[in-house]
Amino acid sequence: MLNFEFHNPTKVLFGKGQIAKIKNEIPEGSKVLMVYGGGSIKKNGVYDQVTKALEDFEVVEFQGVPPNPEYAILMEAVKIVKDQNIDYLLAVGGGSVIDGVKFISSAAKFDGEDAWDILAKGIRTYEGVPFGTVLTLPATGSEMNSGSVITRAETKEKRTMGGPGLFPQFSVLDPEVVHSIPKRQIANGLVDSFSHVIEQYLTYPVAAKLQDRIAESVMQTLIEVAPKIMKDPSDYDAASDFMWSCTMALNGLLRMGTPNDWATHMMAHELTALYGIDHARTLAIIHPSHLRHNFEDKKEKLAQYGERVWGIRGGTIEEIAEQAIQKTEEYFHSLEIDTKLSAYTEDYEGTAEIIAKRFKERGWEGLGERKNVTPDDAAKIVSMSY
Amino acid sequence: MLNFEFHNPTKVLFGKGQIAKIKNEIPEGSKVLMVYGGGSIKKNGVYDQVTKALEDFEVVEFQGVPPNPEYAILMEAVKIVKDQNIDYLLAVGGGSVIDGVKFISSAAKFDGEDAWDILAKGIRTYEGVPFGTVLTLPATGSEMNSGSVITRAETKEKRTMGGPGLFPQFSVLDPEVVHSIPKRQIANGLVDSFSHVIEQYLTYPVAAKLQDRIAESVMQTLIEVAPKIMKDPSDYDAASDFMWSCTMALNGLLRMGTPNDWATHMMAHELTALYGIDHARTLAIIHPSHLRHNFEDKKEKLAQYGERVWGIRGGTIEEIAEQAIQKTEEYFHSLEIDTKLSAYTEDYEGTAEIIAKRFKERGWEGLGERKNVTPDDAAKIVSMSY
Numbered sequence: 219m220l221n222f223e224f225h226n227p228t229k230v231l232f233g234k235g236q237i238a239k240i241k242n243e244i245p246e247g248s249k250v251l252m253v254y255g256g257g258s259i260k261k262n263g264v265y266d267q268v269t270k271a272l273e274d275f276e277v278v279e280f281q282g283v284p285p286n287p288e289y290a291i292l293m294e295a296v297k298i299v300k301d302q303n304i305d306y307l308l309a310v311g312g313g314s315v316i317d318g319v320k321f322i323s324s325a326a327k328f329d330g331e332d333a334w335d336i337l338a339k340g341i342r343t344y345e346g347v348p349f350g351t352v353l354t355l356p357a358t359g360s361e362m363n364s365g366s367v368i369t370r371a372e373t374k375e376k377r378t379m380g381g382p383g384l385f386p387q388f389s390v391l392d393p394e395v396v397h398s399i400p401k402r403q404i405a406n407g408l409v410d411s412f413s414h415v416i417e418q419y420l421t422y423p424v425a426a427k428l429q430d431r432i433a434e435s436v437m438q439t440l441i442e443v444a445p446k447i448m449k450d451p452s453d454y455d456a457a458s459d460f461m462w463s464c465t466m467a468l469n470g471l472l473r474m475g476t477p478n479d480w481a482t483h484m485m486a487h488e489l490t491a492l493y494g495i496d497h498a499r500t501l502a503i504i505h506p507s508h509l510r511h512n513f514e515d516k517k518e519k520l521a522q523y524g525e526r527v528w529g530i531r532g533g534t535i536e537e538i539a540e541q542a543i544q545k546t547e548e549y550f551h552s553l554e555i556d557t558k559l560s561a562y563t564e565d566y567e568g569t570a571e572i573i574a575k576r577f578k579e580r581g582w583e584g585l586g587e588r589k590n591v592t593p594d595d596a597a598k599i600v601s602m603s604y
Numbered sequence: 605m606l607n608f609e610f611h612n613p614t615k616v617l618f619g620k621g622q623i624a625k626i627k628n629e630i631p632e633g634s635k636v637l638m639v640y641g642g643g644s645i646k647k648n649g650v651y652d653q654v655t656k657a658l659e660d661f662e663v664v665e666f667q668g669v670p671p672n673p674e675y676a677i678l679m680e681a682v683k684i685v686k687d688q689n690i691d692y693l694l695a696v697g698g699g700s701v702i703d704g705v706k707f708i709s710s711a712a713k714f715d716g717e718d719a720w721d722i723l724a725k726g727i728r729t730y731e732g733v734p735f736g737t738v739l740t741l742p743a744t745g746s747e748m749n750s751g752s753v754i755t756r757a758e759t760k761e762k763r764t765m766g767g768p769g770l771f772p773q774f775s776v777l778d779p780e781v782v783h784s785i786p787k788r789q790i791a792n793g794l795v796d797s798f799s800h801v802i803e804q805y806l807t808y809p810v811a812a813k814l815q816d817r818i819a820e821s822v823m824q825t826l827i828e829v830a831p832k833i834m835k836d837p838s839d840y841d842a843a844s845d846f847m848w849s850c851t852m853a854l855n856g857l858l859r860m861g862t863p864n865d866w867a868t869h870m871m872a873h874e875l876t877a878l879y880g881i882d883h884a885r886t887l888a889i890i891h892p893s894h895l896r897h898n899f900e901d902k903k904e905k906l907a908q909y910g911e912r913v914w915g916i917r918g919g920t921i922e923e924i925a926e927q928a929i930q931k932t933e934e935y936f937h938s939l940e941i942d943t944k945l946s947a948y949t950e951d952y953e954g955t956a957e958i959i960a961k962r963f964k965e966r967g968w969e970g971l972g973e974r975k976n977v978t979p980d981d982a983a984k985i986v987s988m989s990y
Contacts, residue, residue: 219779219844221619226612232861233607393605425841428825428849435817442813455811458605458861463814471857475618475844 219426219475226470228362229388232462234454236390237267240308241274243350243388248306249276251299253319255283255311262398264354268310278302283311286369286376286490286497287318289334292325296333299326299347307349309386312403313358313410316351320366320384323347336379337368343381350388354395356461357407357498359414359468361389369491376491391465396447396457404451404460405553406498408444411464412437412549413501417480418473420509420519421587426476430522433472437527439463441549448553481585482508485596488573493563502550502557507602509543511595515588559603566604570597605812605861612856614748615774618848620840622776623653626694627660629736629774634692635662637685639705641669641697648784650740654696664688669697672755672762672876672883673704675720678711682719685712685733693735695772698789699744699796702737706752706770709733722765723754729767736774740781742847743793743884745800745854747775755877762877777851782833782843790837790846791939792884794830797850798823798935799887803866804859806895806905807973812862816908819858823913825849827935834939867971868894871982874959879949888936888943893988895929897981901974945989952990956983 231239244250250272259265269277280295298304299322309319323346325333335341343364353361360366364384369376396404419433440463446456466472485508486500495503509516517539524530524542533541547557559566574597577585585591591599617625630636636658645651655663666681684690685708695705709732711719721727729750739747746752750770755762782790805819826849832842852858871894872886881889895902903925910916910928919927933943945952960983963971971977977985 219619219841219848221622223615223617225615229609229611231609233605236607425844427828427845428821428852431821431824432818435814435821438817439814455605458811459813462605462861466814474616475848 220424220477222474224470224474225382226362226385227387228385228469230362230391230465231388232391234392234394236392237264237352238271240268240271240350240352240388240390244272244275244306244308249278249302249304250306250308251278251280251295251304251322252308252310253280253283253295253315253322254309255281255285255315257281258398259310259354262354262395264310264352264395268308268352272308278304283315283318285314286494287314287321289321289368289370290372292318292321292368293333295322296325305347307347309349309351310354312353312355313360316353316360316386317358317366317368319349319351320346320360320364321368321379323349323384324379324381334370337377340379343379343383345383348387350390351386352390352392353461355399355403355407356391356396356464357403357410359411359465361386361391362465362469367487374491376487378487391461393454393457393461396461397452399451401448401451404447405555406496407460407464408440408447408553409498409502409550409555411467412440413482413498413505414467415472416505416546417482418476418478420516420523421477421479422515423518423522424476426474429472429474429476434523434526436463436467436472437523441527444549444553477587479587481591481596484577484582484585485573485600488576489559489569492569492572493565495562499555499562502555503559503562503603504599506543506547506557507599509546511599511602512586512591513539515590557603559600569604570600573597573600606810606863608860610856610860611768612748612771613773614771614855616748616777616851617774618777620778620780622778623650623738624657626654626736626738626774626776627657630658630661630692630694635664635688635690636692636694637664637666637681637690637708638694638696639666639669639681639701639708640695641667641671641701643667644784645696645740648740648781650696650738650781654694654738658694664690669701669704671700672880673700673707675707675754675756676758678704678707678754679719681708682711690733693733695735695737696740698739698741699746702739702746702772703744703752703754705735705737706732706746706750707754707765709735709770710765710767720756723763726765729765729769731769734773736776737772738776739847741785741789741793742777742782742850743789743796745797745851747772747777748851748855753873760877762873764873777847779840779843779847782847783838785837787834787837790833791941792882793846793850794826794833794939795884795888795936795941797853798826799868799884799891800853801858802891802932803868804862804864806902806909807863807865808901809904809908810862812860815858815860815862820909820912822849822853822858823909827913830935830939863973865973867977867982870963870968870971871959871986874962875945875955878955878958879951881948885941885948888941889945889948889989890985892929892933892943893985895932897985897988898972898977899925901976943989945986955990956986959983959986
């Protein structure tokens with residue numbers, strides 16, 4: 219096992235009726251900026267529950283964080299935090315809103331000249347404006363980690379940030395919110411969380427037997443629960459398993475003591491930045507090609523995954539590994555998610571070259587768990603995904 | 605899934621050489637009470653590593669916390685904390701030392717008249733003297749939870765305490781310490797941690813698919829690693845998996861959203877209090893009888909456990925469940941741990957009645973996940989364990 223540090227201070231409030239408890243989690247007398255997205259929370263009852271819970275606080279609302287939270291919009295919120303002396307942030311939404319609030323939290327305390335540097339220069343955040351979250355869309359795991367992904371329309375970029383100052387102080391996970399989520403978004407959540415496990419697990423074997431098994435547990439649970447929650451989003455038991463699996467997929471536990479990949483995410487972010495394709499779908503596009511391109515490096519873990527998660531029996535390591543990739547594609551397809559870029563855009567030609575160029579410009583010489591996925595490899599992988 | 609709150613702020617520093625990092629975790633200028641046990645840390649190099657890491661702090665040492673940390677001895681440490689204005693505690697040892705430090709942490713800030721009330725009256729601790737730990741014996745999980753078990757020789761009692769103020773601020777888990785642990789203690793750790801999973805998992809089915817699978821993952825890992833670490837405690841990979849599994853078995857994650865049993869622990873604590881039998885061994889004595897006595901209540905989960913953890917195939921639920929209990933006994937026996945009270949003491953007659961009487965005196969009318977294990981049931985279970 220590799221050395222590791224694990225520290226996740228986020229308090230999770232899970233279950234029915236937990237939104238009401240946020241009044242006990244926010245320091246008395248706080249001036250709260252409540253941040254949300256397009257307004258779906260006004261239709262599903264979450265807005266009412268949150269505003270009721272916040273009735274003893276002074277609250278300023280900031281509506282309109284879009285999917286793939288946009289830098290320019292978030293900077294408006296940063297200005298409000300500074301101008302109006304906000305001392306607590308509350309994200310009410312999915313991963314985009316939570317990621318957006320993490321940026322606001324960081325940028326409001328950033329003392330550099332250009333807040334985009336936090337992303338462009340990879341400046342880690344050790345102290346931000348404190349915040350909590352009310353999760354309305356299980357998928358990204360952002361509600362229990364300290365990472366964030368921000369988009370900048372101006373330059374068609376999508377970049378990552380993070381740091382120990384960016385854990386939510388609390389997150390409310392009420393599975394009842396799942397019933398009102400469109401199926402397309404539920405499918406995205408099922409793929410996004412599955413992908414998070416792939417990134418942390420499908421690398422090379424190290425002595426981390428428990429982490430392997432927990433990763434497999436998350437995958438098995440997602441696979442088991444997927445048809446149920448797609449069929450009936452009001453199935454509370456299925457929604458609970460789905461929601462908690464998404465959180466556990468990326469709260470830091472799975473990757474402790476293990477190598478990590480994340481090359482797929484780096485390539486996939488570019489597809490969203492370039493074409494606006496849903497994040498989860500870009501992952502489904504890249505994963506199979508990435509796993510095939512790096513087959514020799516990953517085949518042992520792919521075979522373990524095939525045997526334990528998909529129950530594949532018999533055959534060589536290579537045969538089981540290849541079947542495991544096919545099973546992964548079938549899982550994505552079963553959620554009506556296409557795994558080829560050409561299904562999403564007609565303008566896919568040249569994408570590989572653009573991505574390779576961007577990676578080179580950023581000095582990203584080697585991605586993946588072995589740091590051997592070069593910009594030219596990325597181009598190859600992306601072109602395999604057309 | 606049942607509603608739950610999860611909040612575990614302990615920072616884990618895992619791996620080789622991590623002891624040196626504690627100097628960054630303890631606030632500068634702290635006066636530290638370093639608490640340890642019988643002195644094994646002076647033979648295995650841990651004492652030297654810790655004192656070197658603490659060279660910039662004022663340190664007072666408190667040696668001599670016994671296995672089953674004794675109230676009267678711990679009260680001496682509480683006096684030192686108060687008299688010498690100690691502001692940080694460092695536990696260097698196994699579960700007994702860590703549990704002892706939790707009591708010291710709580711009692712030093714307790715404003716009641718009799719610190720034993722913390723245990724006797726179940727007073728929860730919301731703020732204690734801050735502390736960290738250096739774990740030298742994987743077993744109890746105390747290094748990443750807020751519970752503690754304290755013994756009082758005077759009255760032959762063993763009682764539990766806890767509260768959100770009793771999480772270690774940090775815990776160092778260096779698997780290299782395992783090489784010097786006597787095999788008897790390694791076997792105890794393998795049983796103790798396995799038992800912690802049983803208590804949280806072998807109840808009745810609720811929709812908590814991921815928690816079930818993670819519980820099974822811990823058990824599978826312990827079973828897989830047990831022969832390796834028993835054969836060669838200097839096998840770093842096996843030691844790593846063993847150590848992390850023990851921590852994960854009782855850091856709160858497994859029980860989230862699920863019913864919990866813990867009746868076995870309550871009965872087992874009495875056997876230690878009465879006869880001084882190692883904690884892990886008392887668990888091995890009680891578990892099989894408890895599972896058989898409550899077979900009807902537990903058979904569905906027992907069968908799931910039999911199928912998934914032990915790979916038992918075919919047969920009725922009852923047959924698989926019974927085989928699963930047998931497999932559990934065999935696991936204990938494979939570690940040279942006896943599962944009958946008469947193997948440990950000749951004076952076992954009357955134990956059942958003593959325990960039933962104590963439970964009645966404490967008003968413990970119904971233990972277990974259904975709160976239906978009465979003192980008379982406990983007597984039955986204990987007598988089945990003779």
